[in-house]
Amino acid sequence: MKISLRRINDSYLFETKNERGDIVLLDNKSEEDPRGSSPMDLILRGIAGCSSIDVVMILRKQHHELEDIQVHVEGFREDGAVPNVFKKIHLDFILKGDVTPAKAKRAVELSMDKYCSVAKMLEKAAGISYSVQLNGEKVC
Template sequence: MQAQVKWVGDEMFMGISESGHTVVMDANGGKLGPSPLENVLLSLGGCSSVDVVSILEKARQDVQGCVVEIKGTRVDSVPRLFSDIHLHFVISGNNVSEKHVERAVALSADKYCSVALMLNKAVNITHDFEIKEPV
């Protein structure tokens, strides 16, 4: 897998993925695009969500929605690394089993999500979930 990041002016950078997709990053507090560290949180949330939805679908759960709210806490010293990241999964669907959601979230965190497994070496990652019936 390869990627390229190109400086486009001021504190703006354009990331180009191997598959040809573009992401604009703004190192100036994320005013015009997500910052690089915001992209780390988005990548973690995306990777984890893919796993959770896939596992729940394989378990024949009637999943209608999956939102993961991510909170990253950074240290006060430079470099301002993440010390803790918490993922809160909100799963909606009809008669979705708590046991299946708990298992899916745990499997993603401990076995399948490449982003979480890499970050886990330096960051305390926690997770929880709630299940909502669709409206």
């Protein structure tokens, strides 16, 4: 896996590109009008994406197709700390579809505890918690 980065303005805006040519813009969130995600934003996006892919894959293997999946992620940092890393991360999985609550909970559990590489890496530095909603009802 390789990523290249190049500066595209005279401030903090960067373009990153992977080997396939996919582009993601990075910017400093303290800029007046940031045009890209901050690196810390990308970490939260990464755990949301990684775990969502797992959940969809796990449920598909069980012949369950979700109508919708959303994940809301919140990262908590210690004010004034340098470096200002995440101390806690919480993910709220919002699933919709013909899936039992037990299967929905288990799919998220498997992702967070076993399969999601991003979660496994981040758990070394931050406490990770999650909740699951299915069809508007809280599962855990």
